[in-house]
Amino acid sequence: xxxxxxxxxxxxxxxxxxxxxxxxxxxxxxxxxxxxxxxxxxxxxxxxxxxxxxxxxxxxxxxxxxxxxxxxxxxxxxxxxxxxxxxxxxxxxxxxxxxxxxxxxxxxxxxxxxxxxx
Amino acid sequence: xxxxxxxxxxxxxxxxxxxxxxxxxxxxxxxxxxxxxxxxxxxxxxxxxxxxxxxxxxxxxxxxxxxxxxxxxxxxxxxxxxxxxxxxxxxxxxxxxxxxxxxxxxxxxxxxxxxxxxxxxxxxxxxxxxxxxxxxxxxxxxxxxx
Numbered sequence: 001x002x003x004x005x006x007x008x009x010x011x012x013x014x015x016x017x018x019x020x021x022x023x024x025x026x027x028x029x030x031x032x033x034x035x036x037x038x039x040x041x042x043x044x045x046x047x048x049x050x051x052x053x054x055x056x057x058x059x060x061x062x063x064x065x066x067x068x069x070x071x072x073x074x075x076x077x078x079x080x081x082x083x084x085x086x087x088x089x090x091x092x093x094x095x096x097x098x099x100x101x102x103x104x105x106x107x108x109x110x111x112x113x114x115x116x117x118x
Numbered sequence: 119x120x121x122x123x124x125x126x127x128x129x130x131x132x133x134x135x136x137x138x139x140x141x142x143x144x145x146x147x148x149x150x151x152x153x154x155x156x157x158x159x160x161x162x163x164x165x166x167x168x169x170x171x172x173x174x175x176x177x178x179x180x181x182x183x184x185x186x187x188x189x190x191x192x193x194x195x196x197x198x199x200x201x202x203x204x205x206x207x208x209x210x211x212x213x214x215x216x217x218x219x220x221x222x223x224x225x226x227x228x229x230x231x232x233x234x235x236x237x238x239x240x241x242x243x244x245x246x247x248x249x250x251x252x253x254x255x256x257x258x259x260x261x262x263x264x
Contacts, residue, residue: 065230065232102227
């Protein structure tokens with residue numbers, strides 16, 4: 001149960017989340033990821049979260065759903081969510097679903113860091 | 119007698135439980151077969167995504183409220199020119215035409231409802247049987263990698 005599928009660190013008040021797995025497909029793992037990031041959001045007054053996909057080769061619509069849930073929760077607390085390092089094939093999934101319009105997506109984590117306002 | 123639109127000639131059939139190792143092993147087997155026919159990386163990405171979505175739909179929605187130990191049937195046939203996959207659940211079926219468009223602005227923040235549209239985006243054809251509990255997807259080899 002304590003086997004986290006995430007690496008979570010703090011960088012100047014920004015929570016940086018990276019994935020351990022290359023494939024974000026398993027429903028149980030996606031649920032666990034959702035719960036772990038939600039716990040981070042709930043602890044913060046105004047959450048600032050950067051999710052890096054640098055190791056990720058595949059993700060499913062269930063993973064997209066978890067990201068949307070996380071985004072909704074962050075917005076409820078007037079926080080910010082930025083995504084970075086998305087493989088071109090996965091970025092195409094965001095484009096097809098038009099979720100590139102919903103999320104703030106950056107090529108690199110440096111660009112994502114710079115985009116956090118306030 | 120199976121529905122002719124979703125029938126696959128000379129298919130390999132596997133009954134699959136909702137268990138991650140079984141699901142991953144089967145998808146890896148299908149993709150390994152595709153690799154022997156030199157399907158490229160973008161083809162393998164598309165096929166993996168579509169199968170994952172179809173299997174998830176079958177268990178998550180097709181078997182919603184039913185015995186979680188029920189299996190689904192996966193049939194596949196891989197040839198040099200096309201990859202056909204059919205997935206059938208034991209549920210009552212659904213109407214794919216009734217699905218809301220997840221790309222509409224008012225639906226963008228909804229966390230579910232993208233599986234079928236991704237299957238349609240990444241596969242050449244996606245057809246459901248009249249009952250709506252069996253889907254057949256076909257991936258035709260792109261001209262540039264033939």
